[in-house]
């Protein structure tokens with residue numbers, strides 16, 4: 389039996405306790421532990437209670453409400469490739485965001501624009517071309533709108549966006565991995581993409597990533613129902629600035645080069661080699 393302790397909001401997240409509680413503690417694995425359950429587990433000298441902090445009652449209520457993934461969070465050691473052919477999920481940032489459910493209502497009406505061109509249109513064109521190149525190589529490609537299906541699973545998920553700024557000189561691309569990556573593999577892909585994207589486009593890489601990227605809603609399976617499966621390797625790219633003429637020349641004017649930069653990283657990533665060359669790693 390597993391007891392899931394909701395151990396405070398934030399980086400600590402959930403702690404799964406492998407407790408054999410001798411029938412005293414009942415309730416499914418999905419139930420957050422009550423104080424009584426925790427007390428029983430502790431009284432029975434349970435081995436793996438670490439850093440359990442009691443949040444103030446109000447905070448805990450909110451956390452329970454937000455916890456959309458009550459099961460034990462898998463560890464990188466537990467990651468294994470999904471069954472079936474190599475599947476790549478490409479998300480068009482902001483596309484069909486007006487369909488966002490209530491939990492993601494703040495997405496509606498978001499996204500940059502320049503001179504009447506909406507960011508999602510630029511993202512969609514890049515995703516189309518990237519998807520076509522990948523399919524030609526034999527990959528299975530899912531094109532996803534702003535709202536991802538609950539628990540979406542693929543070998544790799546990439547959210548594609550473009551930046552916008554009031555400063556027309558702001559330029560460059562950035563790539564980020566989830567701040568909490570249960571797969572332990574996202575940063576490997578991000579390193580590759582940073583290199584291949586720069587090589588294919590000649591755009592400047594911005595060394596910093598934003599909190600909004602690292603905490604992207606689709607990565608947050610604890611908070612949102614419409615989020616990735618924790619074992620989906622994920623990343624997000626801001627392909628360049630819509631509001632900068634030089635960047636626009638690439639991301640709007642030469643979307644094939646943008647797509648090439650993305651495809652090269654996917655092909656090189658050991659977990660998503662071109663189909664036919666698949667080796668489990």
Ligand SMILES: [Zn+2]
Pocket residue numbers: 481482499500507549550551
């Ligand atoms: Zn965006």
